[in-house]
Amino acid sequence: xxxxxxxxxxxxxxxxxxxxxxxxxxxxxxxxxxxxxxxxxxxxxxxxxxxxxxxxxxxxxxxxxxxxxxxxxxxxxxxxxxxxxxxxxxxxxxxxxxxxxxxxxxxxxxxxxxxxxxxxxxxxxxxxxxxxxxxxxxxxxxxxxxxxxxxxxxxxxxxxxxxxxxxxxxxxxxxxxxxxxxxxxxxxxxxxxxxxxxxxxxxxxxxxxxxxxx
Numbered sequence: 001x002x003x004x005x006x007x008x009x010x011x012x013x014x015x016x017x018x019x020x021x022x023x024x025x026x027x028x029x030x031x032x033x034x035x036x037x038x039x040x041x042x043x044x045x046x047x048x049x050x051x052x053x054x055x056x057x058x059x060x061x062x063x064x065x066x067x068x069x070x071x072x073x074x075x076x077x078x079x080x081x082x083x084x085x086x087x088x089x090x091x092x093x094x095x096x097x098x099x100x101x102x103x104x105x106x107x108x109x110x111x112x113x114x115x116x117x118x119x120x121x122x123x124x125x126x127x128x129x130x131x132x133x134x135x136x137x138x139x140x141x142x143x144x145x146x147x148x149x150x151x152x153x154x155x156x157x158x159x160x161x162x163x164x165x166x167x168x169x170x171x172x173x174x175x176x177x178x179x180x181x182x183x184x185x186x187x188x189x190x191x192x193x194x195x196x197x198x199x200x201x202x203x204x205x206x207x208x209x210x211x212x213x214x
Contacts, residue, residue: 005068005193009035009106011055011097012072013042016152017112020186021070030194035062059096064104068193071097071111083124091132098139108143110189111136115150115205133202143198147189150205151179180205180212188212 008025012018013036025031026045036042037051037058044050051058055073071094080086098109117129133146188211192203203211 005031005108007031007033007035007065007067008070009062009066009068009097009101009104010070010072011037011093012070012074012112014038014040015072015074016182017185017189018070018072020183021072021189024186024190025070028190035066037062055093055097059093059100062100062104066101066104066106067108069097069101069106069109070189070193071109073097074112077125086125087128091128091135094132095135095139098136098141102139102141107141108145108193109136109139109141110145110147110192112147112149112185112189115148117146117148137200144200145189145192145197146200146202147185147192147208148202148204149180149185149208152182152185153179178205178209180209184209184212184214186212187214 005025005028008031010018010022010025013022022034022036022042025034026047031047033049034047035049037053037055039052039054041052042048042050051061073089073093075086075089077083077086080089094111101109113133114126114129116126117133118126119130119134121127121130136144185208188203188208191211
């Protein structure tokens with residue numbers, strides 16, 4: 001039997017994947033409360049608590065109980081402005097979120113990483129994602145789901161030029177390398193949260209395609 005996500009904490013709810021996931025969580029009768037810290041206010045909803053401000057400043061102010069955590073934070077070096085700023089968003093914040101969520105009682109952490117994540121990679125992006133995966137495993141989660149999508153497809157508020165240029169080619173690539181719709185990733189994460197399991201689970205993009213099928 002599956003389990004209910006219950007009280008949920010989601011970071012990155014204004015992003016491409018996080019926004020789609022937030023809608024699924026708010027519509028899910030198995031979710032009783034959604035805590036979603038964001039930089040800009042979200043539309044009101046009876047189940048939604050939306051602290052507004054810099055997520056880095058809000059993390060220590062979050063309160064429980066929390067059962068399940070979804071981390072959809074992510075940026076690019078170009079958007080962040082530097083490698084250091086990128087690492088804050090894609091490494092420091094997800095790790096800090098995990099520590100605070102554990103203190104609030106969370107037992108399942110679902111985090112978006114990346115296809116090719118590897119702490120030994122020569123590519124800074126993939127190396128940072130791989131280092132995050134290792135650091136989260138050291139936090140000792142009863143259940144940790146690492147989500148590794150390929151190129152995310154969908155209409156962003158601020159388009160990323162690299163994704164725009166690569167999208168047509170990514171749609172024809174085979175297996176886990178094929179581009180994946182952000183809404184598909186969101187559905188996969190939502191379903192993973194209700195499936196039975198424990199320990200570490202790494203979900204590659206081809207499996208995400210299957211789990212997130214409409």
